Structure formats: structure tokens, C-alpha cells
Amino acid sequence: MTDAVSELLALLEVERLEVDLFRGFTPEHEVGRERVFGGQVIAQALASAYRTVKDDRLCHSLHAYFIRPGDPKIPIIYEVDRSRDGGSFTTRRVVAIQHGQxxxxxxxxxxxxEDGWDHQHKMPEVKQPEELKSRAELAEAFKDKIPADQLAHWTRPQPFEMKEISAINPFDPKPKSDVNHVWLRTMREVDISAPMHHCLIAYVSDMNLLGSSLRPHGLHWLNPKLMTASLDHAIWFHAPIRADQWLLYTMDSPKAGNGRSFNRGSIYTRDGKLVASTAQEGLMRKLTKKK
Structure with missing residues (x-):
């Protein structure tokens, strides 16, 4: 049986239809969900762009806007525009299309x-991964309390091992600091290219980030009166990064208001090197019953 990591890597091997046209799919176990996970669309868009870029250059930044919810039942078409090929920088624009939109x-x-000056902020001092329970362990402990329609999603094999520090209790949420730390890595080692490691990080970077804005309000995404969605997403890659080694994803939410929240993140290697940064605005909408 294919493991979850292999399944994700296959998902990121987008199919080339034409020179700058690619097709990506959604896993079968996600077809019943309301929309495609945003991290998947970003990762496949980045994988498509990488297929048109010279091997001597790596992505250093990406900025994406989510325009419509993705339909898990059909493939996604990725159209790459070769905006510029310069001496040291390459720029690409990628449009993801479904149902003609x-x-x-x-x-x-x-x-x-390029070599250059180097500085960074210090990594926060937090508990180490060995001191924390994984999401799989927590899901097993709370499986009797998880709603039936969510249980399969909570307990199915995941491509990333994630260990949260000071997690919100989904069944009895209480207000907490917006600062949110998560250790993460793929469930096994992977022998892949640097661009593919970037695609894996793009995928996982959409997890937990919006959740930072829920913490001060004692909210969890299981709350039926809450609607959340990523509106945009940005990533900056600062240094070589491996998705199969422990990384600390430190997130916070400086501001929420007007039905939106602003969230940002820093990704560190275990020895304290800052290798990537993220930022995202998310929808944080109160649901009210229609009269």
C-alpha cells in the first residue's frame, strides 16, 4: 500500500499537457470534502512553475491569491506564464483553473x-519534539469525542508528522496567546530534489497558520458558528530546506478584524537557522442563521 508521503509526492508530480500547461489531481480520500486544501493548490502551482525554470535557480518568494474554492472532484489545470528570464532572477505567473474559471x-x-551578508532573529526556546505528542496520538486519545463526519479525516495517515506546543483543545477551547508553535516533518525521509522540498513546504505551510488568529478568541475550526478560509498566502525561502527533518513553525496573528485575520510564520531548522517565512490573510467569518 502506498504511504501518505508517497501519495503526496505523486500529487506534486503535475502532468505536463503542453509546454506551459499542467494538470494536477486531488487525492481520492479528499473528493468528499467541500473544497481543495489550499496548500495543495499552492504546492502544485509551484511545482508547475518549477517545470519551466532553469536548474540553477530556486524559488525565493511566492505570492498567491485564492479566488474561488477548488472542486475536489475534478482535475486542476495550471497555466504558467514565463514573465521573465533574467541573468540571475526568473519570474513566473501561474493561474489555476477549474470549470473555466x-x-x-x-x-x-x-x-x-549568491553570497552576501547574513543575519537573522533568534529561534524561540520551546519544548523539543520528543517531549510532545503527535497529532495522530492526540486523535487516538480523543477519537470518542470527534464527530463522526470528521473522524476519518482526523485518523487517516498523514504525510506530515506535526507536534503542537500549547494546542487549543478542540472540545473545550479557551482563549490563548496568538503565538503558535508546531514542530513538523514528513513521516519518513525522502530522497527528492531541492525544488520538491520547496513544494512540500508550500503544502504544509498552509496548515495551522490561520489557526493562530482563532486562539485569542478561544475558537477552533470545528466550531459550527465559524467559517474560515485562506484568502492569500506568501512564502519566502531564505536558505536550503529539507521537509523530512524537524522544523519549528512559529506563527502569530498581530491583527484580526472586519471578518479577516492577518497571520505570519517563521520556519526554523532544529539547530536554529531561519529557512523560510510566511504570511497570510484569512477569512474569519461569524456564521448566522438565516431568518
Missing amino acids: QILNMSASFHVH
Whole structure:
């Protein structure tokens, strides 16, 4: 049986239909969900862009807008525009299309390696992964309390092992600091290219980030009176990164209001090197019953 990591890697091997036209699919176990996971669309869009870029340059930043919910039942078409091929920078624009309409558009920039000055903020001091329970362990402990329609999603094999520090209790949420730390890595080692590691990080970077804005209000995404969705997403890659080694994803939410929240994240290696940063605005809407 194919493991969850292999399934995700296969998902990111987008199919080339034409020179700059690609097709991506959604896993069968996600077909029954309301919309495609945003991290999947970003990762497949980045994988499509990488297929048109020279091997001597890596993505250093991407900026994406979610325009419509993705339909899990049909493939996603990714159209790549070769905006610019310069001496040291390459720029690409990617449009994801379903039912003849855009569901995401993304700009990404790629850069050759250059030496330069180097500084960074220090990584926060937190508990180590070995001191924490994984999501799989927590799901097993709480499976009797998880709604039946959510149980399969909570307990199915995942491509990433994630260990939260000071997680919100989904069944008795209480207000907490918006600062949100998660250790993460793929469930097994992977022998893949640097671009594919970037695609894996793009996929997982959409997990937990919006959740930072729910914490001060004692909210969890299981709350039936809450509607959440990613509106846009940005990633900056600062240094080489491996998705199969422990990474600390430190997130916070400086502001929420007007039905939206602003969230940001920093990704560190276990030895404290800042390798990526993220930012996202999310929908944080109160649901009211129609009269």
C-alpha cells in the first residue's frame, strides 16, 4: 500500500499537457470534502512553475491569491506564464483553473545562489519534539469525542508528522496567546530534489497558520458558528530546506478584524537557522442563521 508521503509526492508530480500547461489531481480520500486544501493548490502551482525554470535557480518568494474554492472532484489545470528570464532572477505567473474559471493565481520568483551578508532573529526556546505528542496520538486519545463526519479525516495517515506546543483543545477551547508553535516533518525521509522540498513546504505551510488568529478568541475550526478560509498566502525561502527533518513553525496573528485575520510564520531548522517565512490573510467569518 502506498504511504501518505508517497501519495503526496505523486500529487506534486503535475502532468505536463503542453509546454506551459499542467494538470494536477486531488487525492481520492479528499473528493468528499467541500473544497481543495489550499496548500495543495499552492504546492502544485509551484511545482508547475518549477517545470519551466532553469536548474540553477530556486524559488525565493511566492505570492498567491485564492479566488474561488477548488472542486475536489475534478482535475486542476495550471497555466504558467514565463514573465521573465533574467541573468540571475526568473519570474513566473501561474493561474489555476477549474470549470473555466480561476481558482488561484500566483507569482513566483526564482534566484541563482549568491553570497552576501547574513543575519537573522533568534529561534524561540520551546519544548523539543520528543517531549510532545503527535497529532495522530492526540486523535487516538480523543477519537470518542470527534464527530463522526470528521473522524476519518482526523485518523487517516498523514504525510506530515506535526507536534503542537500549547494546542487549543478542540472540545473545550479557551482563549490563548496568538503565538503558535508546531514542530513538523514528513513521516519518513525522502530522497527528492531541492525544488520538491520547496513544494512540500508550500503544502504544509498552509496548515495551522490561520489557526493562530482563532486562539485569542478561544475558537477552533470545528466550531459550527465559524467559517474560515485562506484568502492569500506568501512564502519566502531564505536558505536550503529539507521537509523530512524537524522544523519549528512559529506563527502569530498581530491583527484580526472586519471578518479577516492577518497571520505570519517563521520556519526554523532544529539547530536554529531561519529557512523560510510566511504570511497570510484569512477569512474569519461569524456564521448566522438565516431568518
